[in-house]
Amino acid sequence: MSLQQHYVEEKQKLVIVIKEKFDFNLVQDFRTAYADVHADTKHVEVDLRETSYMDSSALGMLLNMHKALRGQVEGITISHANPQLKKILQISRFDKKFTID
Numbered sequence: 001m002s003l004q005q006h007y008v009e010e011k012q013k014l015v016i017v018i019k020e021k022f023d024f025n026l027v028q029d030f031r032t033a034y035a036d037v038h039a040d041t042k043h044v045e046v047d048l049r050e051t052s053y054m055d056s057s058a059l060g061m062l063l064n065m066h067k068a069l070r071g072q073v074e075g076i077t078i079s080h081a082n083p084q085l086k087k088i089l090q091i092s093r094f095d096k097k098f099t100i101d
Contacts, residue, residue: 002026005033013043019050022058030061034069042074049080059092066097077101 003026004017016033018026034044046062048054066076077099081089089100 003029003033007038007041011038011040013045014038014041015045015047017047017050020052022048022051022054022061024055024057027057027061031064034065037069037072041072044069044073044076046076046078047080048078048082048085051081051085054085054088059088059094062094062098075099 002019002021004019006015006017007013008015014034014037016030018030037044044065046065062078069076076097078089078094079101081100086100089095089098094100
């Protein structure tokens with residue numbers, strides 16, 4: 001599986017780890033990863049440390065997650081993006097909606 005999720009900090013943070021390619025093939029799995037976020041969850045982190053590729057559908061999935069979780073969590077962080085992915089996120093102005101770490 002190219003996607004894993006787990007909670008940390010006593011379920012206050014949901015971490016979604018994307019492995020290899022973040023593309024259209026992950027639409028359903030990504031949606032499922034955050035669909036039933038725990039009531040105590042204050043923050044979501046999308047960890048891209050093992051992600052080598054991201055396409056426009058990944059950007060759409062991130063925007064859909066942002067919209068779905070608005071009002072439920074305090075913030076969403078996109079973390080550990082390699083320089084190429086970080087550039088895509090910055091060009092797409094995702095730093096206005098997400099914390100990019």
